[in-house]
Amino acid sequence: MFTNFKRVFNFALADFYRNKGISIATIFVLIITIALVTGLFYVYGAGNFIILQVQNKIDITAYFKADTSEQEILDVKDQLLKSLQNVTSVKYVSKEQALVNFTQRHKDNSVFSQALEQVGDNPFLPSLNITTNGLSMQYEQVAKILQSDNFSNLIEKVDFSEKKDTIDKVFSIMSNITKFGLGLALILVIVALLVVFNTIKLAIENSKEEISTMRIVGASSWFVRAPFIIQGALFGSISFVICLVATILLSYFLSSGFALVTGGFNLWDYLIGNLWLIILIQAGFGIGFGIVTSFIVVQKYLKI
Numbered sequence: 112m113f114t115n116f117k118r119v120f121n122f123a124l125a126d127f128y129r130n131k132g133i134s135i136a137t138i139f140v141l142i143i144t145i146a147l148v149t150g151l152f153y154v155y156g157a158g159n160f161i162i163l164q165v166q167n168k169i170d171i172t173a174y175f176k177a178d179t180s181e182q183e184i185l186d187v188k189d190q191l192l193k194s195l196q197n198v199t200s201v202k203y204v205s206k207e208q209a210l211v212n213f214t215q216r217h218k219d220n221s222v223f224s225q226a227l228e229q230v231g232d233n234p235f236l237p238s239l240n241i242t243t244n245g246l247s248m249q250y251e252q253v254a255k256i257l258q259s260d261n262f263s264n265l266i267e268k269v270d271f272s273e274k275k276d277t278i279d280k281v282f283s284i285m286s287n288i289t290k291f292g293l294g295l296a297l298i299l300v301i302v303a304l305l306v307v308f309n310t311i312k313l314a315i316e317n318s319k320e321e322i323s324t325m326r327i328v329g330a331s332s333w334f335v336r337a338p339f340i341i342q343g344a345l346f347g348s349i350s351f352v353i354c355l356v357a358t359i360l361l362s363y364f365l366s367s368g369f370a371l372v373t374g375g376f377n378l379w380d381y382l383i384g385n386l387w388l389i390i391l392i393q394a395g396f397g398i399g400f401g402i403v404t405s406f407i408v409v410q411k412y413l414k415i
Contacts, residue, residue: 120341127342133313134346140310141350141401144303145393149358151296152392153381157369158292160376162285166242169278170200171250171271173257174236179265181205184237187262191241195256197249200242209235236267250278304400311343311404336409343405347398354393358382 127134175184181203188201204212210233243249254271256262359382366379382389 120338124345127345133310137307137310137346138350138353140307141346141397142353144300144307144400145350145354145397146357147299147303148392148396149354149389151299152385152389153378154292155296156381156385157373157376158289161373162289164374165281165285166244169250169281170240170242171254171269173239173241173269174267175238175265176267177206177236179237181237183265184239187257187265188239191239191253191256195243195253197243198241198253199244200240202240204238204240206233206235206237209238251275307400308404308408311346311401312408336406339405339409340402343401343403344398345401347394347401350401351393351397354397355390358389358393 173187184203188203191198191201213235241250241253243253250271254269257266257269362378362382366377369378370376
């Protein structure tokens with residue numbers, strides 16, 4: 112058994128070196144395929160990060176009546192967090208803080224400054240800024256609760272109706288981008304896998320005479336198939352190692368620059384957090400596809 116395995120392995124290596132050009136081309140195509148799949152995985156992670164950032168900036172605001180005490184507002188905040196699982200953040204903004212925020216935001220605008228001076232007193236109302244982790248319907252649910260009779264004696268208004276169109280558009284755009292990205296990724300992966308399949312097929316077809324000869328002299332199907340499966344695994348292993356090293360290096364050196372472009376998405380942290388999944392993806396598409404493709408292609412030449 113060991114002797115047969117040694118012969119098979121030596122035959123695989125000999126065929127690998129004999130067809131160096133095709134072997135290198137096959138490895139190159141596999142590298143491109145693995146890099147593409149890995150890149151799509153990173154794009155998926157970055158896309159989710161950006162979507163989350165956008166979602167966190169979408170909120171609705173409940174404005175309380177001027178005579179509402181801070182404790183009453185905080186009680187409403189606690190009720191929202193306890194009763195609604197989709198609410199991720201409820202931020203209390205006092206009248207004083209609202210004035211400070213407005214002043215800082217418009218400090219270079221003399222018109223607003225003069226308007227505040229003419230008003231004299233603080234015109235702002237205390238409020239709660241509410242963020243959910245879901246779609247527009249969840250904001251609508253929060254708005255309905257806040258506008259119910261339970262809170263009518265405390266709340267002056269909720270600005271959901273003013274923001275509804277914007278919230279709907281944002282979530283619609285994000286949904287369409289996600290669907291488009293998944294469709295494009297599927298098409299690219301299928302095209303890449305077809306290219307890999309045909310490249311490995313070309314590499315094996317160069318050895319079809321040797322396969323026919325082995326079958327004629329009585330070699331078993333396993334003995335004929337095994338060298339090419341090993342060769343496919345070799346193609347995939349080399350491609351996998353190269354891609355993994357390249358992924359680690361690029362993630363490390365491009366991390367800071369990419370974080371600036373995407374608003375904080377850290378390539379290195381994403382790599383560390385998903386290292387085993389990335390290894391599994393790269394090994395699966397490299398080694399796994401190399402073996403499966405070799406098995407399928409060589410099967411054609413076993414029927415003599």
